[in-house]
């Protein structure tokens with residue numbers, strides 16, 4: 197793998213299988229060094245990360261901020277509502293100006309085109325910290341967790357996502373698994389399929405590597421013999437108006453003890469968090485023997501370090 201410095205991180209589809217594996221290996225090394233007590237690894241001394249948020253965040257904000265600081269750099273939290281963006285300054289102009297002050301930008305936005313535009317007009321790398329369509333930083337971290345829990349070859353695993361097939365976290369997870377040559381089963385109702393733009397990316401970047409996905413309407417059939425059962429909220433940020441309909445449509449896809457008992461006995465349960473307990477997953481599962489959700493959250497920081505260290509010029 198040649199240097200990744202200066203590259204954007206918008207959907208994962210910008211990266212080859214080898215590059216993704218390189219990022220994951222780098223994250224693993226950062227984690228080992230962190231657990232061995234090595235707090236500061238001064239690779240980004242004097243560098244600044246700007247973090248723009250249009251939506252709330254706990255994990256993404258804090259893992260990126262601590263990661264940047266532990267790499268010797270600094271991070272600035274910017275609420276979109278407090279930038280001149282809120283008064284009509286364009287994304288293009290914001291990108292042009294910000295990228296003359298900082299070395300790397302991370303942004304969490306509603307419409308995905310906004311992060312693309314930011315990247316197009318920025319002189320420095322732009323990292324997607326979640327858009328309505330993608331959450332690539334989450335997916336990189338999740339692959340790391342799956343490899344830690346289930347071994348390095350994810351192509352041998354049965355990975356099942358249960359719930360909203362049009363979810364941003366699923367979109368990035370399916371691209372990550374697919375680019376690495378693996379397969380994902382999506383258990384979702386009619387009308388909740390992956391977004392056409394994600395299917396297109398999948399066909400172009402994952403299928404040639406042997407990656408595949410399959411939609412199965414019956415959640416019990418889908419999770420049969422599963423190694424990994426993943427879910428996310430039914431009502432994502434920005435979908436509050438559709439709340440009632442979504443909950444009604446997705447009700448049969450709740451991850452319950454009974455559902456987990458159809459997976460392999462040593463299956464793991466994953467969730468990007470925050471969870472709406474009692475909705476997409478019951479307490480007995482998220483707090484039960486299957487759950488790896490806290491390790492998942494922990495891994496975000498190590499994965500962010502890899503992204504920041506490898507991409508920041």
Ligand code: CP
Nearest residue numbers: 253254255256468469
């Ligand atoms: N999983 C995740 O991105 O969480 P936050 O919304 O708290 O950042």
Ligand code: NVA
Nearest residue numbers: 364365428432433469
């Ligand atoms: N799908 C969720 C993920 C939150 C991390 C949302 O977009 O709200």
